[in-house]
Amino acid sequence: KMLLDWMARYKINKLHWHLTDAQGWRIQINKYPKLTTVGGIGNFNDTLAPAKYYTQDDIREIVAYAAKRYITVIPEIDMPGHATAANKAYPEYSGGVVERYPNFTFNPAKEETYSFLSDIIKEINPLFPAHLFHLGGDEVAYGMQAWLKSPQITATMADKKFATLNDLQFYFIKRMADSVIKSGDKVLCWDEATDADLPADKTTVFWWRQNKPEQLALALKKNYQVVLCPRLPMYFDFVQDSTHISGRKWADTAFNSVMDVYNFPDKQMDGSVISSPNIVGIQANVWTETIASEKRLDYMLFPRLAAMSEAGWTAPAVKDTTKFKEKLKGELKLYNKKGIYYYDPFHPEVHPEAIDYAPHPKIKD
Numbered sequence: 001k002m003l004l005d006w007m008a009r010y011k012i013n014k015l016h017w018h019l020t021d022a023q024g025w026r027i028q029i030n031k032y033p034k035l036t037t038v039g040g041i042g043n044f045n046d047t048l049a050p051a052k053y054y055t056q057d058d059i060r061e062i063v064a065y066a067a068k069r070y071i072t073v074i075p076e077i078d079m080p081g082h083a084t085a086a087n088k089a090y091p092e093y094s095g096g097v098v099e100r101y102p103n104f105t106f107n108p109a110k111e112e113t114y115s116f117l118s119d120i121i122k123e124i125n126p127l128f129p130a131h132l133f134h135l136g137g138d139e140v141a142y143g144m145q146a147w148l149k150s151p152q153i154t155a156t157m158a159d160k161k162f163a164t165l166n167d168l169q170f171y172f173i174k175r176m177a178d179s180v181i182k183s184g185d186k187v188l189c190w191d192e193a194t195d196a197d198l199p200a201d202k203t204t205v206f207w208w209r210q211n212k213p214e215q216l217a218l219a220l221k222k223n224y225q226v227v228l229c230p231r232l233p234m235y236f237d238f239v240q241d242s243t244h245i246s247g248r249k250w251a252d253t254a255f256n257s258v259m260d261v262y263n264f265p266d267k268q269m270d271g272s273v274i275s276s277p278n279i280v281g282i283q284a285n286v287w288t289e290t291i292a293s294e295k296r297l298d299y300m301l302f303p304r305l306a307a308m309s310e311a312g313w314t315a316p317a318v319k320d321t322t323k324f325k326e327k328l329k330g331e332l333k334l335y336n337k338k339g340i341y342y343y344d345p346f347h348p349e350v351h352p353e354a355i356d357y358a359p360h361p362k363i364k365d
């Protein structure tokens with residue numbers, strides 16, 4: 001709720017809520033109670049921590065609180081990858097085991113998987129009145145090799161004449177997108193799903209892989225709506241200064257400074273300009289598995305959240321870094337007053353960086 005208050009101040013009008021991932025399933029589903037009683041157990045630092053999750057009453061309360069502030073809440077149930085917690089609860093829908101990412105995916109060759117996930121979509125639908133549903137679709141490659149070990153999956157591939165695992169992945173996405181649309185929602189997905197054959201008038205792609213500009217180009221060519229959230233500079237789990245050690249960097253060096261965020265999206269790293277009427281907005285992603293306290297979350301969000309707002313609402317021609325820095329000083333005073341533990345780019349010594357540090361695993365994608 002505190003975050004929603006700050007978002008309202010900054011005129012940030014969508015909360016994309018990533019409710020499920022490898023470390024935990026965080027939304028109550030009445031039809032499948034083990035998703036939370038089992039799938040909600042554990043977190044990044046302690047795999048046996050007692051189950052934590054939002055009840056449906058919690059969700060309704062938060063959605064209503066957001067609506068009063070003109071903020072739309074968008075749920076994400078990530079599939080077919082990032083499904084480890086769900087598969088812990090209901091192993092019968094797991095797509096199998098590879099050594100580094102066991103049970104990372106759902107099983108795309110089992111009819112029951114589609115019923116299971118469609119039931120979940122149907123149950124979630126009335127909780128989020130905006131009727132926008134993000135079904136993930138990212139990083140399936142981490143767990144997809146397990147599919148080749150399943151005779152059921154390889155038989156399905158042969159039956160449907162799929163030459164590659166990607167064909168099967170996109171078949172899965174297409175079927176689940178159909179379920180989302182049937183429930184009355186629009187489909188939102190990460191940029192991997194751009195390759196699937198989805199209906200242009202009902203699909204929004206979230207471009208996150210800044211090293212794959214071709215995915216952005218393809219999404220625009222297919223006439224999908226697009227939200228820009230490239231890792232550089234829009235991932236707030238990345239560090240914000242070269243000296244920082246807690247958090248991610250790209251290729252061990254690149255990070256996301258406050259000014260990089262302010263200058264987005266009119267200044268791309270390669271000098272090109274992104275512009276299209278299909279681009280409906282920008283988004284910052286803060287992945288919280290290694291963020292173990294509110295203090296740490298504050299540190300990653302503030303003041304980059306203010307910079308993101310300016311990036312979204314200021315036309316390139318009137319951006320003014322000197323003015324922005326002056327405004328920022330006023331915001332930092334407000335953070336002091338409100339007890340926010342922020343990063344101060346003018347006085348980095350004010351708040352130490354390495355609190356609640358949890359080492360982040362190396363992810364090379």
Ligand code: ACM
Nearest residue numbers: 138139190208285
């Ligand atoms: C993502 O960062 N896997 C969307």
